[in-house]
Amino acid sequence: MAGRQTRNGGRVTAYFNEMYEDGRVRAPYARLEDWMRHMPAGLRSLKQAEAEDLFRRIGITFAVYGEGGDPDRLIPFDMFPRVFTAAEWARLERGIKQRARALNAFLVDIYQRGEIVRAGRIPARLVYQNEAYEKAVAGIRPPKGVYSHIVGIDLVRTGPDEFFVLEDNCRTPSGVSYMLENREIMMRMFPELFQANRIQPVDAYSDLLRRTLASVAPAKCDRDPCIVILTPGHFNSAYYEHSFLADLMGVELVEGQDLFVEGEFVWMRTTQGPKRVDVIYRRIDDAFLDPLCFRPDSVLGVPGLMDVYRSGGVALCSAPGAGVADDKAVYTFVPEMIRFYLGEEPILQNVPTWQCAREADLAYVMDRLPELVVKEVHGSGGYGMLVGPKASAEQIAAFRAKIAADPANYIAQPTLALSTVPTFVAEGVAPRHVDLRPYCLVGERVELVPGGLTRVALTEGSLVVNSSQGGGVKDTWVLAE
């Protein structure tokens, strides 16, 4: 079962199997292998049915990452956990925190003096003509200098010590409720696993989130800050997560119509009269926050909110305009941000990216189209994308013409050999490809619970972990020392 070999576009690629290496079980998975081998035949399907029942009962059925699709569909939960050692996690944690700090330093900089642009380390066009650049927050310094308070960093693993960052999510990354619920359900169904293994808990997340949000209360707040979660409403695919987090933190879940601006502050309507709100963890997009500042036709937001925010009467998490930092074209400059603001070398690597706008890169890409992934700079959701190893000769030829016509519109990356983790499938247990999204909290301190959301491609050989294309989720363990 070691290092499964797959034919990949005519070339043989080896995938890193997180459980088996050179025919031996890797240490963090030792007890799980035992568990798997001794699981009675009938128990597995029984437990799987129980898990699905639990998920359905708590109502966690939303699509992760706003991928669209049926919002009421249950995302398959795979009971086989994914495991990291304390040492592996320690390095990841340092790398994730480093990245979250650099991304925030970048946002503070571009909305104040723009030193990184002046220094010529990133093109002005990419920053100031970016769709996500929000001039309404220029010159405004948010409390503690934080723009992105919850940074979701998507990682893939390609070897024992080899991780790559696929993308950063600086606005309002979703999916953390899966991290928490997956753990909850595993503990309920397999308590013995949590006695046999020393697994670091993730349930501190809601306390840390609350503390993070409280730490960025505006200067005008002179008391225990009142925090709310602002949701677009129950028709939103992540509504479950919004209400789940509000419950865990013990804060109000509100919609735009529950809040209003009066004088210098934002107020919440309550049965006891208006209550001042200090920190808003908003799960609605910038464009809908305030019809007086952004889209005038928005009915989801709070009129006048941005004037209160900009005059220091309320904190918005994340700050409007934070999206510049997670843009696909800006992504390639994150290692440069880490060097520029922190004076450190990046701990986590970016996926090598060729910019077709550069002549040398273009030549390289055109030469190796069958083995590369080519994306449109501003494309999303997999549209306008070429996956070389899976494409036909005609598709490749058509793409070659498109790139030649407008090179600046394309970037290319190698097809990554995503690691695999054992997964329950119809025939038993088999390796399936996974990714990882940890959730880094940035306030007065930078915090990270030991864990994240592991997504798994349930189809054999598939590298696509998106739930809209047959992806599932797993509990993610970080072992204690």
Next chain:
Amino acid sequence: MLIAVDHLTTWRYPAPVRGVVQSHRLRPAQHDGQKIVDWGVTVTDGTPGGSFRDGAGDWVQGWTIRGPLSEIAVRVTGMVETADTAGILRGHRESIPPEAWLRETPATRPDAAIRALAAVAAADPLDLAHALSAAVADAIAWEPGATHAATTAAETMAAGRGVCQDHAQVLIAAARHCGRPARYVAGYMLTATEKAEAAHAWAEIHIPGLGWVGFDPANRCCPDARYVRLGSGRDAQDAAPVRGIARGPGEAALDVAVAVRSVQQ
């Protein structure tokens, strides 16, 4: 020059509304061309929000007015000491870099006609800006009532008629098309003739070495001591001196009275 402004705007709602929220850019910021002698904004029964200078260097203030109400009056009165700086905006503190003013908006998206108008031969950016401003003045006849608040630059070009807002938006679209950062400016103007508008609008184009320079195609000139600058934006809507929303049904009837006069010293 000492300029006195008295600007009264009244909104009348067909039925009482539960409340109104407004965001104002009604207070001129100080720069080499204007010094505030005295300035005040009153809103009937309004509660002022926090006041701040935004990234473009403009003063912004929120107001909330509790209902039920069927009428609001916003009155701006003040006096500004102005100086002629040949249209150059100097001594204006702002943090948004010029590159951010290259982004087009739906109202300032250039169509074929605007692109054709922008095809003027001028190597020097200042010459280019003057040429564009003149071309816009030639292409758009001043005619009140021919356009409305939401008319786009392309629609103005097709009609060939408009008011200062339309001149400014077409000029902005053309300048950005030529790679020059440009923005819409709202303010007041001291007028001698009936034709010009006292509540005025013009464009600013960024010129390397000079910074922001104002161009007023409607009057075929650059702003001088007759102009009072209130605030800027990517287009007319973005730069609106008052943005507001009422909680309640019905469109308000708007009534505006602006008096701008020079004060003898």
